Amino acid sequence: MGAGLAGGRAAVELRAQGFTGSIVLLGAEEHPPYDRPPLSKGVLSGRLEETTLPLDLGGVEVRLGQRATGLRPGTVETDAGPLAYDGLVLATGAAPVTLPGDGPQRVLRTIDDARGLRDALKPGVRLVVVGAGWIGAEVATIAAKIGAEVTVIEAAASPLQVALGGEVGGQTVPWYAEAGVDLRLGVSVREIGPQALVLGDGEVLAADEVVVGVGVRPDTAWLAESGLVLDRGVVADEHLAASWSADGPPVVVVGDCAAWWSRRYDRRLRVEHWDCAQGSPAVAAATLLGGEAVYDPVPYFWSEQFGRMVQVVGLAGAGDTRVWRGDPGAVTAPEARRAPGWSVGWFAPDGRLSAIATVNRPMDAVAARRLIAADAVVDAERFTDLAIPLKDLATA
Ligand SMILES: Cc1cc2nc3c(=O)[nH]c(=O)nc-3n(C[C@H](O)[C@H](O)[C@H](O)COP(=O)(O)OP(=O)(O)OC[C@H]3O[C@@H](n4cnc5c(N)ncnc54)[C@H](O)[C@@H]3O)c2cc1C
Incomplete structure (x- = not known):
């Protein structure tokens, strides 16, 4: 079914x-x-x-x-x-989850949703995207490129807060500004009305199109x-x-x-x-068919936003330590093709790498997938050095 x-x-x-x-x-x-x-x-x-x-x-x-x-x-x-x-x-x-209100709201789940939104996105259209998660960031990316006037409303203090936590998700904030997208953090939406959203504090925000990307x-x-x-x-x-x-x-x-x-x-x-x-x-x-196979993958996800490839592998644990690999403040703009990108790893107390998020570093994602699947202990100090391939960092 x-x-x-x-x-x-x-x-x-x-x-x-x-x-x-x-x-x-x-x-x-x-x-x-x-x-x-x-x-x-x-x-x-x-x-x-x-x-x-x-x-x-x-x-x-x-x-x-x-x-x-x-x-x-x-x-x-x-x-x-x-x-x-x-x-x-x-x-x-x-x-997709939708929001209260009798105004029109779009979601993006089906190909019909995507074609409908594509036809509505024109230069100068005032688009409000609710939610700075994966879908919201990708919609904002394309809409801004088309020339729409894009505002993204996010209730949390940073984009991708649920997926990556505030500090890592916060590294994507400049990407919005660079694309000309107005990102409003810590702002909730009370309801969607005709051609406008009513925000948590009562402010009315005019919109020609509203896309709700607050989860499924x-x-x-x-x-x-x-x-x-x-x-x-x-x-x-x-x-x-x-x-x-x-x-x-x-x-x-x-x-x-x-x-x-x-x-x-x-x-x-x-x-x-x-x-x-x-x-x-x-x-x-x-x-x-009567077999005994076990499903036990290391979770993997990618997202293309604001000209960057973001990849996330594994699941971070509550007691993990976060270690940066490269400089998250470094330029990763799409035009900076030679920029090395950056990653961030989550290390379990016993030294195993439990999760990684990478920006424009697909080889880190590939290597991390293997290391995490193998329960490998990874040298956290050398992890910080972008010049050392991640695949060479397993110590046990
Ligand atoms: C816009 C968008 C972008 C995405 N981008 C990424 C990405 O970059 N990277 C990534 O890893 N993942 C991404 N995903 C997630 C990924 O696409 C989903 O995880 C994947 O599609 C799930 O597949 P599925 O077959 O389980 O469910 P679905 O793709 O949702 O398919 C389920 C189907 O079942 C049908 N159905 C539902 N109820 C019934 C019913 N009662 N009777 C009959 N049929 C029913 C639905 O209509 C639907 O066609 C994205 C998803 C979306 C929507």
Whole structure:
């Protein structure tokens, strides 16, 4: 259920792993599975029109424009009638959170959202973006390039505060100014009215277009009565098997809607990143076919904002120490092509590198992914020296 990247990949994996029975891929949108990261990049800028995924869905019955509405053991209720199953993959992804108010607000989740916003973005249009997270920063990047008058409203004291913390996220503040974007931090939005936003202090901010990028929630409302365990996603074990007290055919969960048990982190994770939607279906398919594979990735995410490539690998722990690699104040402007960029690492008390954020340093991200997956202890002192390749810094 759900014909996004994770659902489409699950169908492909089932075939690749030898399943010869019938597969139905059911999706609420009218589009076959497509890639979402380009929506806030190439599609918004007009460089790309289509992002259909190159998945081999021959032999898969793809039903588009149909929505699952309920679930009981062995049967999915859909708006086109009941559908019996012997094994089920849940892949309904996530849906954007919206704000109160009766004024028009755009979100950016689907290709239709992206095309609609692209058509609305014109030079001089007053665009207000609510939220300086990943989506907000990417929308502001493209809109400013097009010549829109862009204001970004963020309730926290820095961009990317939830993902990276205030000090690291704060390093991106100058990027907004450099692009001519008015970034207003520590400002909340009370409601969206017609052609204006009402801010927390009562100020009314005029806007021709409003884009709300304040996060997503797993799209699992249709499972509320199913008896599946739901807790900010569909709860699953390390094999991606959903927790269900009901006796019935097996159910697995993949992608943005999965809240699975991570052996690596010894807790439940839900990761709304492309890499998870790409990687989890292989394990889920194996589980559905009776295997024992374990899903336990090091989380990975990238974002292209204000001409920079930002990559984040791993998960920082509460007791970690932060170590800078290079100078976060150094020039990383897109035109400074030879600038070395910078990274920041989070080190666990035992010396293991637990997470890294990199700006224009893709080789750091690649190396860190390996080091973190291997639980490597990394020389924190030498980590600060950009001249030493990160891959050479493991001490144990
Ligand atoms: C604009 C944008 C930019 C992004 N950029 C990046 C990036 O740079 N890097 C990165 O790592 N990640 C990025 N992501 C995140 C990444 O795209 C997602 O993690 C990924 O798409 C999740 O895939 P999924 O298949 O789990 O869910 P989705 O892609 O959400 O697909 C789920 C599908 O299920 C359908 N569905 C929902 N409910 C039902 C139902 N009841 N019945 C039937 N169908 C249903 C939905 O309509 C949807 O088509 C971005 C996401 C967006 C929206």
